[in-house]
Amino acid sequence: MDWAHVRFRQVPAMISAPSAPHTSRLAGLWASLSCLALLAGCGGGEGEDPLEEFYTISGNPGGSGIFGAYFMQSITQEWRDAAASFRDNNPRYKVQDGTFAIGGRTVFANPLHSSRMDYAHALGLTGTGAVIAVVDNGFLRTHETFAGKTVTHTGDTAVDDGSQVPSHGTTVASIAAGESSTMVGVAPGADLVFSSWDVLDLAAAADEARRRGAVAQNNSWGFVDRPITQASHESIFGIPAYAAWLAALKLYAADGVVVFAISNEEDAATAGLMEALPLLEPDLETAWIAAGNAVPVFDDDGVSAVALRLSAGCLEAARWCLMADGSWYAAMAGSNSAYGSATGSSFAAPQVSGALALLAEAFPHLAPHQLRARLLASADNTFTGFTAAGSIDLLEGDETFLHAYSTEFGHGFLDIRAALLPIGTLTMTMADGGAVAVTELGFATGGAMGDAVVRGLAGVDLAAEDALGGGFDVAAKSFATEAAVEPLAETVAARALGKDFARARTAPISPLARSFEAFPGRTLELTGPDGGSAVALMLGGGESYGIALSRRVAEGTLNLDLGLKLSRDDGSLMGFADATGGGAAMAALTVSLSHDLGSGSFFALSGEMGLADLTTPRALSGVTTASFDSLSLDVGTRNVLARGDRLAVGVSLPMAVTAGQAEMVVPVALGQGRSEMRSLAFDLAPSERQVDLSVSYQASMGENSELLVELVHAQNYGNRAGITDNAAVLGMRWSF
Template sequence: MPPFLRFCQFGVLLCVVSACNGGSDSNTTSPTRPEITPGGSGTLGSWYIRDFTPWESFAASLRQSARYRLQNSSWSFGSGSPQYQSAPLTAAHIEYAHAVGLTGLGAVIAISDAGFRINHEAFANRVDQVTGSVLPDDHGTMVASIAAGDSPTMIGVAPKATLILGSYDSSVTLTQTAIAARAAGAVALNNSWGYTLAAATPTGFNDIFQDSDGAAYLDALKAYAAEGVVVFALSNDHALTESDLMPALPLLVPELESGWLAVGNATAEFNTDHVTAATRISAACLEAAAWCLVADGTWTAASAYDPTTGFSSTTSYDFGTGSSFAAPQVSGALALLAEAFPDLTPHQLRLRLLASADNSFAGFTADGSIELAPGFWHDYSTEFGHGFLNLKSALMPIGTPTVAMAEGAVPVEQATVHTGASLGDAVSRGLGAYSLAVADSFAGQFALPAPALAAEAAPEPL
């Protein structure tokens, strides 16, 4: 690592005013989850959801479970500071993905960070590869558990995803992790760190990538981003007016944009469908706005050391907030989508996240719009990017659903079969045993009951 560089850790642990950690789930009666056909690769072979109503009671039971309530907190940066309310799992509507059985199984998330407690109970049995020499560290341990944690104490976003873990201590180890991520087909390469004093300018770029190790790291990023999605946390400096280099790197290397996401930290007010208001905690998206979104980065997550005793621990948890802990939510979300849409590439999944991000909440002011799919435009702002992460919306049809017909893809509403009154409901009953393959604007495949296309004419009253 060149001497003029210094890595900085985001997500410094803060003073918790009140954390609602919940209790046992033993008195909670979980409803029966509706039947669903998991696995496979085809319209009827995986978790394609048109309507979450059948799973609403199950989602509600998850919201009341101890592991979900662990993440509900009231906190501040110190005495006299504003009081914030956080609920990261439910603000991003992760419970709806978990309710239908999505876990990130089969997906790989790579993480470059300060270090990890590799054998922590939250993810020990799912660490597939470690690159370089990795030492125990609270920060990386928390990040990994948010992306893919699963223990009696906590649940992360993609609790069955596999992890590749590597240190960010040099450009060489960063390169190794990026190469390993590409070789493993990782859906996301998470980076909850940044270079200090390196802005998204030609000077900042040259400071980091001009030597041979930096150039090799950039080449590895290009190769990985051509297939997977690089996720970078924004700075935690709320007052920043110029983006850090890494979140906004596609400004200087445009070919990276299709495989790049920047993620900020924000709290939210929300209902079961959407975010209704948001408060930014980290830096704004700024120059990275066109490929940026936000999530609630306030978590109680796995730690390498017991926060009370300071001793090494494989079962300890601690509280923290920062963009560092918002970024792995997005990486975990990509893993859930990879399981739900096995035929889509990581780049297509990235577009689903941006297109489904909530941006109609109070305080969002559009500064631009981008065409994410033919005919589908999505607003973004320099403050919140495309908006707040929303997994529920990402799992549902986005844009214009179409059905394949002899003349090509036809919007569903134009594919209706109109029948005369004399046929009654004969057509819809005849179609009752069939489903049709319907694609949305982002190539997501959904099953539509065929009777939905039958518009039966009823006799007009005299």
């Protein structure tokens, strides 16, 4: 099928005018497609949308400014569900549902779905603030889909009832930016410029698009029998009116993006002059997109194959070409509320133009040429049948971001969802001016800090950019990962299994019993010959190890032990860790006050205070020395239910940071694409520290067996405010 062509004003006989359109093919294009079972229905719902049935989400909850509203780091389930709510419940989406019967199979079609516009609309993007210029004919400016928009026009754009395509411009514009209770276009919040494709009006159309700052100028038309050759170029642009248009178009293209529909001749061997014009006018390439019409086989993850290609292939325009499903139920010019079905590359092109408007709203600091690069770079080319003919450097020369294209499908299918996600490496500019990959800035915090770092960075968004200059807000707290906290039951069980049950039941209380309780690994305790000296060795493996020494300085009814503990942590308990390593060197003074004659009541009060030299991860500019402490009290008695048994209750404050600060010097997002380098300082001490309450009972069950029962309740578990956990352990140990 030929794509929608123009009827030109009569020109002087000495000028060779482009040939006329093929009317029979054109009429076939515009006819209702109900015979192909392409679209399921011919009308939309009445009244307002049932908003309770579909909903939008915030891409970055708590984010500030426009980036905070639209940034999505990945395809989350929440985003999928919101997009599905539009597809499944919004009647303006469902009116586009249809099927193709191909080779005995049925292929589902919906251009809003296959191009992932549902994901953009689910984020609240509408193209607000953007302008789309449409060069066409047959505009019914009073159609309800254009109500409330700012619409300017140049040339004679009125509907011509004698035209072969009286509704063409109305349909194209409604797909790009229309909205009513019946249908919704790609960018319903965008404003419009209507311009005639008449030869004497084209220069004015380009000038008006430039004056309005249009992000895209859509052209769903072309020249019949004018392939991309130098001869065609000379025959068209040798005409003064067209030469003036080319000059005006170049001025517009210096900032805006020109979108041209490619031919609907499926078996065309050569691209048309206009869709492939950058081949002869290389300066236009960074401003040009050619749009073809194809129906993809797809699901929510992506395009898997091509059901039908209904237009020509991209051919010589492949380097700047995209495919989209040009099968639509859209506005017609029969009345202000008329709609109908149509297909063609004419209706694929305005999807691309509308997508540029959506990106202009999401990335207001990017120029239209940069938005064009995002669309090409994010096009889905992973489907069966895509054969790469080459790749193009979309960063214009630095050879760091190449995207493959094919002569048939160009860069692939339009995928607005992918265009909204980070493309390539997401980087952040640091205080020294260097750009660092965001993935290299993540770090983990030790359990002794609890929620301190995440809490300290809450509510702050940092500015990052992807490989194509797209700006994204990243929550500062997302760089910090709290130490993984095992369930309390696992911790208590591991601690219990590491004990000698009989010795723990009968031996006097050791002043070093809790020295390395919070560390991973095993502890070996040794007592000096005089009983007044003790040493504990912690062998954690890897980067965790330590030694604790104690000396009894007072003995009697109350025993007083003083000691020194030196240790190294890998970062899981104290300090930070990132891809390059981490941890902390720690030193502490210990004190223990106890009473235990080994046969009756006992108690032990022990604690420590120390300092930690923390490793500074790459994301942080500086870290002070941190202070920490721990405290525990155990009270109990023996011979309660049976001779030699042991009952104890305890309360403890496991190790936690009590003071310390860290600093990040980072670009803080201010909204609307603005950022400012700031110093973020935050405390390392948790807001609430963990408190453990415990009850334990031990007894001998015979000559070679021991019983242990322990119950523990932890408040603010992992030094995280409001988190509780409980554990119960029943242990039996036999010796042979």
